[in-house]
Amino acid sequence: MISINEAIQLVKTTTQPLFKETVKSVEKSGSYYLSKDVFSPIHMPPFRQSAMDGYALNLNDNLSYTLIDEVKAGDAHQPVLKPGEAVRIFTGAPVPDTANAIMMQEKVKSSGDKIVIEHNISEEHNIRPLGEQVKEGGIALKKGTKLTPAAIGYLTSLGITAVSVYKKPSIALVTTGNELIKAGQPLSYGKIYESNSIMLQNALYNLKFYDITLHKIADDYEKTKSKLQSVLNQNDLVIVTGGISVGDYDFVGKSLLALNTEEIFYKVKQKPGKPLFFGKKEGTLIFALPGNPAAALSCFYTYVYISLQKMMNQEALELPRIKAKSLSNFKKKGDRPQFLKAIYNNGEVEILEGQNSSMLQTFALSNALVYIAEDIFKIDKGDITDVILLPV
Structure with a gap:
């Protein structure tokens, strides 16, 4: 039996980042991490853009201007302004090449085709320059960036529809026990509703891990060994609940031994969750958690969480x-x-x-x-x- 700190360190040192890559559509890439730098295909903004509602000016030496046109967001025409001329303009609209400043509408008095601004302003005032956020061909987001809703919005604004990301682990959740039945079925004497798989599945969903399969095993040695062999061959991470203690019908430990699974540790000096197993077989990690639900969830947050973060190559591995x-x-x-x-x-x-x-x-x-x-x-x-x- 080892200490909690020893167990945590063994999980950290045993788990390695997956570094498997896949391509995801941007709209479905939330919470993934970029596996490659993303380069912008365009300037953003793609034109000189008005930062507010107001008047685009071709600056002259006085405060009075002649209004000649209007440009709203989405317009493609390019009014030509002479010094002392202005156009009405709105937030997000393209700024004419011949305009060199924008005065916000609150600081302008208008009368017919004449406007008077409150004070002189500097060139490029209130104009978002071409490529202010990113230049065409520049790095929009660096490798390793987490794709948050803001990041997804940013990439979409650049016209990007797909990105290379690090693949998340495939996870098998395995429950054991003859006493377990599925919720919704009649509850006969001696049976209990199985909750661990749904509980842990939703804990994983909450952490944005979705590649999950659920498996149930009866308390039978051969069936336990066969199922564990199958899920170990097909997944990056296997989480078992129940069957890891030393009772006559606890077959998980015996099956893992028969399958030549490497034991990293078994039993941790803690409460709840003492009968906790952590091991690996080739490239697959396995946690065998206690069957009691609160113990299983405590162990999940203390140890499995760390392993998941390390697989995704994160620096902050433990919960706060x-x-x-x-x-x-x-x-x-x-x-x-x-x-x-x-x-x-x-x-x-x-x-x-x-x-x-x-x-x-x-x-x-x-x-x-x-x-x-x-x-x-x-x-x-x-x-x-x-x-x-x-x-x-």
Whole structure:
């Protein structure tokens, strides 16, 4: 049995970035990371552009101008202005080549075809120059950039429709247990509704990982070994819940051993989630999480999350950790470090009831985990605690 810190370091050092590339349409590339620099096919803006509603001027020595035309957004015509002439212009419209400044409409008095501006202005005032954001052939976004909604909007504004991105891992979620049935079926005596796969699938969706397949295995050694062999051959990451302890019907560990899976560690000194397995077979990583739902989710956020971030070559691998004042009293049983379901708000944290590893009710309310180290045995109201912020 190893410590939490040792387990985290082993996950970090064992996991390697995937660096597999794929091409995605820009509109479907959200949350991916660019695998190549993106070069702009055009200047942006592609013409001298008005920054506001007002009047485009061919500057002269006085404040009075003759209004000769109008240019609105989308117009293609090019009025020719002589010194002392102006055109009405609107935000986003192309600025005539013969105009060299724009005065906002609030600072102009108009009467018929004559306008008077409040004061002299400098050349190019309120004009967005050609290629102000990016020049044609210039780097629009660098390799490694995360494609946020703003980045997708920017690329689309350049007319770009597809980009090369790093492929996200293919993930198999495997649940084990004869007692498990699918929600919606009649609940007969001795059975429980299976929730781990849907819970973890949605945790992955929340982190923008979508290449996921779900698998269920009965408590049978040969079937367990066969299914694990299949998913290990077809995925970058395998997450198993249940069947990893030492009971007579826990066949995951025995099957992984038979399949020559390399054990990186098994069992972590923590609560919940002690019977946690992490290993690899060739290029595929495998986490075998405890079957109890709250334990499985705690282990997911503590270890699997790190592995996913490392696969995507991210620098920030762990969830944010902060200090917060406890609003609760809590006594720890035993000497194992513990993760407690909690609600964090504005520098304070409340430790919730129902900390049993099988209980999801309070986890459903949580936005944080309070971490109690090995050498801490109680928390009093007002104590400063270590808090892990969960993804929202």
